[in-house]
Amino acid sequence: MLSVVIVTESEFPMSFDPTHFRQVLGQYPTGVVVVTALDAEGAALGMTVGSFTSVSLDPPLVAFLPDQGSRSWRALRESGHRFCINVLDASQEDVCRAVAVRKQDKFADIAWRPAPSGLPVIEGAVAWMDCVTEQVHEAGDHHIVVGRVNDLQLGEGTQPLLFFRGGYGSFTPLSLAAGGSDLLDHLRRIDLVRDQIESLAARFDTEVTAIVRVRDELVLAAAVGRTELAVAPTRVGQRLPFLPPLGSCFAAWGDAALQRAWTDAVAGQVGEEFAESVRCTPELVRRRGFAIAVGHQLGEHLEAITIRVNEGDPQLPGSALREAMWHAADGYNPDEITGPAELRLLTAPVFDAAGGVAFTLTLWGAPGLLEPEEIAERVEALRATTSQASASLARSTAGCPQSAAG
Numbered sequence: 001m002l003s004v005v006i007v008t009e010s011e012f013p014m015s016f017d018p019t020h021f022r023q024v025l026g027q028y029p030t031g032v033v034v035v036t037a038l039d040a041e042g043a044a045l046g047m048t049v050g051s052f053t054s055v056s057l058d059p060p061l062v063a064f065l066p067d068q069g070s071r072s073w074r075a076l077r078e079s080g081h082r083f084c085i086n087v088l089d090a091s092q093e094d095v096c097r098a099v100a101v102r103k104q105d106k107f108a109d110i111a112w113r114p115a116p117s118g119l120p121v122i123e124g125a126v127a128w129m130d131c132v133t134e135q136v137h138e139a140g141d142h143h144i145v146v147g148r149v150n151d152l153q154l155g156e157g158t159q160p161l162l163f164f165r166g167g168y169g170s171f172t173p174l175s176l177a178a179g180g181s182d183l184l185d186h187l188r189r190i191d192l193v194r195d196q197i198e199s200l201a202a203r204f205d206t207e208v209t210a211i212v213r214v215r216d217e218l219v220l221a222a223a224v225g226r227t228e229l230a231v232a233p234t235r236v237g238q239r240l241p242f243l244p245p246l247g248s249c250f251a252a253w254g255d256a257a258l259q260r261a262w263t264d265a266v267a268g269q270v271g272e273e274f275a276e277s278v279r280c281t282p283e284l285v286r287r288r289g290f291a292i293a294v295g296h297q298l299g300e301h302l303e304a305i306t307i308r309v310n311e312g313d314p315q316l317p318g319s320a321l322r323e324a325m326w327h328a329a330d331g332y333n334p335d336e337i338t339g340p341a342e343l344r345l346l347t348a349p350v351f352d353a354a355g356g357v358a359f360t361l362t363l364w365g366a367p368g369l370l371e372p373e374e375i376a377e378r379v380e381a382l383r384a385t386t387s388q389a390s391a392s393l394a395r396s397t398a399g400c401p402q403s404a405a406g
């Protein structure tokens, strides 16, 4: 049985001022939604809300908490018993502000379309939920509005807008790690050197990804920072076959059998010139100490196909991934770079205590062209990080505390 304890104000008088309350509560980040409805004339009306939450799966319930004194909330209530929750995208701060101000025609500059029920769905939102009001509870100076979800869809947006300490931002997968039981040991090792990976990503204001090899697959196990080059908002968890041109560092520092498995994988499937360049790649990468890929278009195409493969897109022909990989191979490990180049990525190995490749770190490039000196600076920083990380892994296996070992 549910028991309810009612605490009176005289028992617990407020011992802090509202500013302090707001400041402390502001440490908790929220997403931002716009609750929409239609007025009697069929015009859109709405309210910006951070206090949205999902409540129950069965029945499907969500809730938000409007200020009892809010005019927007009054207008929503007067419009009837239906409302639509629109989860704003990080690019929609202007929509958030336009709806949050006290004015008549808030939607004058906001593009929206009707949901099947007719309620306004804001163009570009990350998701929307069409609801019927189930309950309105009193809670201090606010109401708790519980809505039953009738219909819901993902929208065009991909990155939700976040509100934190009075400011706006978006979600950065600072230290995201993939799930999956086959990754646990790998993730433990990546975690040991996470600070080093974070410093590298911050220095070049880009993304650094850690890739592991699990049998015949490469798995993007963790990512730090963010790059404008990424096609997907987060790539953590993506899996790709361990085939040329991908994973050349694993082949380069792997044993003879692994190297052969990698180079032979293309035999008979591609032209002799390509097969020959694949045969030479492990030696080239090992001599250089890193792998490199150039050409944004080639890389974007491969990533777009990868996303579809990982999402299990049934429309994608079975051969599409291999074709995209062979196609992208043109940009991987060119013999030399003499002029400005579109740097897609640089990858170098991190070794475990036994000298095997524990995982690789990929430093993502930058949009447009980079001068050879800029690429060299990145290579040097990546290699310094991977050496430092390898040393940390060796120390941790030997049981030395990292601080004592310097």
Ligand SMILES: Cc1cc2nc3c(=O)[nH]c(=O)nc-3n(C[C@H](O)[C@H](O)[C@H](O)COP(=O)(O)O)c2cc1C
Pocket (backbone or CB within 6 Å): 032, 047, 048, 049, 050, 051, 052, 065, 066, 067, 068, 069, 070, 071, 072, 073, 096, 099, 100, 101, 102, 103, 163
């Ligand atoms: C990011 C953000 C989150 C907000 N969250 C809430 C909320 O959860 N509940 C609420 O009553 N007002 C919230 N507001 C304030 C309302 O959107 C709106 O600004 C306020 O209600 C304006 O007063 P009016 O409704 O009387 O016009 C939020 C505003 C912003 C910018």
